[in-house]
Amino acid sequence: MIILHGFAMSNYFNMVKHALMLKGCDFSENKLYPQAPELLAMTATGKIPAITTVSGHHISETSVILDYIDEVYPQSSLYPASAESRAQTRQLIKVIELYLELPSRRLMGDFFARRKPEDALAAEVLTSFKKGCDIINQLTTIQPYLLGKDLTMADIFMRYALAIPNMVSPRLLDFDPISAIQGLGDWHKMMADSDISRKIDADQLENQPEFMAKISS
Numbered sequence: 001m002i003i004l005h006g007f008a009m010s011n012y013f014n015m016v017k018h019a020l021m022l023k024g025c026d027f028s029e030n031k032l033y034p035q036a037p038e039l040l041a042m043t044a045t046g047k048i049p050a051i052t053t054v055s056g057h058h059i060s061e062t063s064v065i066l067d068y069i070d071e072v073y074p075q076s077s078l079y080p081a082s083a084e085s086r087a088q089t090r091q092l093i094k095v096i097e098l099y100l101e102l103p104s105r106r107l108m109g110d111f112f113a114r115r116k117p118e119d120a121l122a123a124e125v126l127t128s129f130k131k132g133c134d135i136i137n138q139l140t141t142i143q144p145y146l147l148g149k150d151l152t153m154a155d156i157f158m159r160y161a162l163a164i165p166n167m168v169s170p171r172l173l174d175f176d177p178i179s180a181i182q183g184l185g186d187w188h189k190m191m192a193d194s195d196i197s198r199k200i201d202a203d204q205l206e207n208q209p210e211f212m213a214k215i216s217s
């Protein structure tokens, strides 16, 4: 059985959890916070998520874990059949991460402290969001999924990668990434409307008080 290490408030953890659930993989969760000694023994970055494979190997870095899961459980693959389409799926995942997810983290401190970010920082993050949304508009044809008729790993990645931009951007930058991407509003609702998404969202809500107490201590 695969062991998924991390905690339910992490968007990256939830991407992996969603993929494991969708594929019907046998897995268990081991609740760990970043930089916990048990985690550092498995992955030098101390970041979550990490997984322990059936053969006892530890793997970290979400996109690597997602690829591993799809390779080891090829039933109903979350990547398209052709090498070109698979590359396009990974290209979209990379753009989402580089232009939306990672920059959004730079505003988390200000968001939780209810502070206005410095102008230069706000301008940099906003530029990245706008550029990212432009690129995503060029790479996607949402009908109904990001890359057409089939759900791919990019849909799972996007659903959770949007969490922090959605939280910080409207309040701190007066910019809404969902409305800046053509068709993403309906896609967002569709993605939320599944048993797996509902379960992950409920687990996240349940863990919120503990997480908030932890970051404010």
Ligand SMILES: N[C@@H](CCC(=O)N[C@@H](CS)C(=O)NCC(=O)O)C(=O)O
Pocket (backbone or CB within 6 Å): 009, 010, 011, 012, 013, 034, 035, 046, 047, 048, 049, 060, 061, 062, 063
């Ligand atoms: N590049 C990593 C990023 C994972 C990541 O940033 N995880 C966050 C939680 S969502 C974390 O562990 N942060 C704590 C830290 O950086 O020490 C991945 O793709 O898995």
